[in-house]
């Protein structure tokens with residue numbers, strides 16, 4: 001736990017504690033993978049159990065889902081640029097790109113909430129059928145993660161503004177970056193196995 | 202919201218009334234005693250806000266012993282109820298509640314924290330580190346576990362206990378068939394504790410990967426470290442499944458979804474699958490560290506290095522892998538078909554192979570060793586035959602076709618107690634006798650320890666051996682009584698007598714702690730067992746920074762070789778450097794409390810209040826995010842003073858083993 005700083009490494013890897021935090025976060029992402037895999041498994045078991053309620057084709061609006069997807073994928077790209085700016089020690093660029101990322105994320109969330117409201121209007125709530133229970137919980141868990149990510153990244157931005165780029169703030173930024181990309185990967189699976197598969201089924 | 206206030210406290214049962222009064226008196230007594238002794242500040246700064254892995258470990262162990270008492274009481278009540286046919290001591294509902302809380306408490310709030318407590322105390326010392334990778338997260342893990350455990354425990358006086366078995370199968374555990382709030386306690390309390398356990402898993406993976414001292418390669422790690430590492434991986438791989446399962450259960454019960462409720466297209470067997478996808482690895486999550494403890498104890502008291510180190514490591518990995526693909530053996534009878542049942546029969550039986558390898562390794566470690574029969578070693582010795590009985594009956598149960606006969610009988614109950622009690626309880630007792638001097642600087646009394654051992658082991662066998670035969674004769678599990686004509690009475694009686702002997706053993710154990718705290722010799726060596734691993738190379742009780750100078754490892758059993766070659770043991774003034782340590786924090790206990798409150802409100806389905814409490818959780822997270830406390834540095838003078846104090850007395854110590 002010594003505060004030895006190895007300046008030959010990127011900022012976020014310079015102290016041993018920061019390296020451990022990053023590894024710990026990777027392990028945490030491993031747990032998150034198991035969590036989402038379980039939710040996908042549940043969805044895979046229940047996805048045709050409509051119980052007389054609406055089916056995929058009745059409720060999915062592919063145009064909106066496409067917009068959501070583009071928003072989130074772009075935000076992953078901008079997050080990548082943010083980390084790139086961080087590596088160049090460009091604080092202003094980093095914060096700008098982070099804010100853009102969060103704006104895109106917020107757009108995604110807005111669309112998702114609208115989607116849920118739309119479903120509810122169609123009479124599709126999580127109490128309607130097993131299919132809808134698993135759909136809402138899978139999408140909702142992902143959406144809750146995005147919400148949490150936005151709140152968390154906002155905290156990190158405030159710290160960046162207050163403290164500038166230090167090994168600690170860089171590590172925090174880097175970790176939220178990992179988290180953000182992870183949510184994007186999960187979305188790709190949702191897009192493929194929930195929406196696309198639902199529409200061709 | 203649907204909950205009537207007059208049902209808030211459970212009333213009308215003399216047993217429960219007695220407990221309520223006892224709990225109230227204990228609480229008042231504790232508060233009064235702490236106030237009278239002016240210990241609040243000490244408690245707060247030294248324990249409640251600590252991030253020291255050793256103290257956290259001790260708090261885990263204390264909680265586990267208390268939970269053992271609670272779970273054991275449940276066990277005794279059940280044994281009393283079934284001692285005679287058609288007894289009216291407990292009614293069926295009460296019996297249901299008791300076996301449910303017994304199972305949950307024993308596994309999640311006794312076995313887990315006991316082992317995690319020992320891991321906390323020992324692992325950083327064994328790998329020559331000054332703490333775990335994330336000390337504050339470690340404290341959070343403890344407080345979340347504690348909060349979950351307390352929430353679960355109050356259920357029997359406030360609101361009503363869960364009563365659907367520790368497995369809480371649907372549809373029984375659903376709102377339709379269990380309308381009370383008892384099963385909400387199950388869903389919410391286990392969720393809170395489970396998050397804490399997941400954090401522990403992450404913490405120990407990083408600790409063991411990143412914080413080993415110089416020279417300690419993976420294949421030079423002590424066996425307890427290895428098993429802890431693999432267990433941590435299993436925790437990370439399995440607990441999220443339980444998190445999801447419990448969340449879905451909560452949704453079904455509280456928000457009317459249809460995951461497991463059969464109406465609306467849900468699938469009750471989905472719960473059973475998710476539960477055991479976590480539940481079977483969970484069995485190994487508690488068994489593997491226990492194996493690690495036995496490995497340490499057997500090697501130390503055979504005065505030889507562990508036989509077949511490599512095969513031990515590979516068998517642990519093998520067990521861990523296999524443990525993920527056997528879960529269906531818990532419900533062969535639910536009609537998965539012969540192909541599926543055969544597959545899971547084979548994987549289950551295959552676990553016997555790596556486990557057998559370990560058994561022989563332990564036996565070969567003892568072979569030609571100069572064995573010292575200490576209390577710790579006795580537990581390890583008794584473990585071998587008892588666990589083999591559990592294992593062999595496990596292979597019997599693994600046969601899908603035959604399981605149609607054993608399923609849901611007391612044969613199964615006997616089997617898993619023969620696995621869990623030798624495999625976990627014997628291990629934590631062995632570990633406790635073994636590491637007690639490291640934790641506290643004095644030993645548990647060996648003579649009382651032997652009384653404890655014999656009573657407990659005899660009582661255990663007398664309690665559970667008859668259950669095998671009862672089960673084969675058709676006595677079902679989870680049944681609160683049986684008829685006189687069944688002919689079960691004599692064996693049930695024998696089993697009940699056994700449980701009294703067992704309880705006497707536990708009482709002697711508590712007495713041993715009391716006796717040793719009062720009378721045991723404080724002037725002991727820091728290495729009273731002539732042990733082999735690094736935790737014994739530092740003071741007892743361990744100074745808060747663990748090692749003045751981080752040791753260097755060249756081989757397995759490093760401390761043994763350091764002693765033999767007399768190198769690396771002396772500390773030179775020039776080697777002392779300032780040590781950086783983390784500061785205490787009030788956040789973990791705050792988070793535990795707020796999680797407990799939010800959980801409690803959620804159990805009662807007071808959603809708005811729960812949401813308000815949840816704001817407190819987010820506040821805690823935000824405060825943590827802005828917390829830049831960098832810890833503090835221990836000055837050279839202080840290290841000097843502390844090291845001098847224990848190293849000077851080393852020469853004149855007594856050896857308590859011989």
Ligand code: HEM
Nearest residue numbers: 273276279300304307308312366367368621678679680700
């Ligand atoms: C200390 C002495 C113990 C006694 C006297 C005892 C006794 C019992 C009894 C009588 C039952 C219920 C049998 C039935 O189905 O009617 C039971 C169930 C159970 N016990 Fe124990 N037990 C003890 C220790 C333990 C330990 C140490 C563990 C785990 C680490 C454990 C785990 C369980 C579990 C998981 C169940 C199943 C609960 C259920 O059916 O949902 N027990 N025990």
Ligand SMILES: [Cu+2]
Nearest residue numbers: 481527528531
């Ligand atoms: Cu199993």
